[in-house]
Amino acid sequence: MKKLIAIAMLFAGSSTFGQGALGDIVGTVVDFKTQQTLYGVRVWVEEGDRKYADVTDPDGRFRISGVPAGRYMVSFISQGDTMMRAIEANIPMDGFANIGTVKFTTSIQVLDVVNISAKGDMKLVYGSLPIKELTSEEIAQSPSKFDAKGLVLSMSSEARMSEDGELMFRGARKGDMIFMLDGVKGTEMMNVPSCAIGRMMVYTGGIPAKYGDTLGGVVVMETKSYFDLYRAWEADQLRLGNQ
Secondary structure, three states: OHHHHHHHHHHHHHHHHOOOOEEEEEEEEEEOOOOOEOOOOEEEEEEOOEEEEEEOOOOOEEEEEEEEOEEEEEEEEEOOEEOOOOEEEEEOOOOEEEEEEEEEOOOOOOEOOOOOOOOOOEEEEOOOEEEEEEEHHHHHHOOOOOOHHHHHHHHOOOEEEOOOOOEEEOOOOOOOEEEEEOOEEEOOOOOOOHHHEEEEEEEOOOOOHHHOOOOOEEEEEEEOOHHHHHHHHHHHHHHOOOO
16 A cells, blocks of 8 residues: 555655746737837737746737747737747757847738857756756757767767766766756766657756755756647648648
């Protein structure tokens, strides 16, 4: 009986803390013809039956917070008029997706061109903090995709493996790390099949307080869900002009 209760609590905890890596979507909405900022535009994304939304402020800015990391289609409605085509946003873990200036129209939308240059595979999270992150598309192309620890080593030069196969970060003792799988914390790295990984992030410094106290590193992994696959398909259909 005690074993059954323990198993039930484990599953309850997994469902409660699943999709623990959240992010934001930010941007500005202006009128396509007048270029004036639009106040009161409702902006939202959907995940199944759940919606995450915000309303633009007097400067036309919006921020949709607490959205599980992944690819989404952002929709807009102003005074009962909805943009015919949504805009894709790719939300990183613990970061934000900036879709820039959206020129509101009922038939087309035009986005400003943004050029970003960087060295290596480092990505900007919180606007300035360099974090190593891999998406499912990048994992599929990695030669280390069948080895989760190998993926960590390929993402950061500050991580290495001991002789007995334990990960070590920045001179910390082996095993001194935190592994987060769908929001559930552990101290041992699990070898999750690469086809099931949606996103993967490695912290080797500047570790956020929410992950706890460690002198080593943090590996955050989010598995794919049905909604991740659906949103990826929806985005592909939009790019192909099928929607």
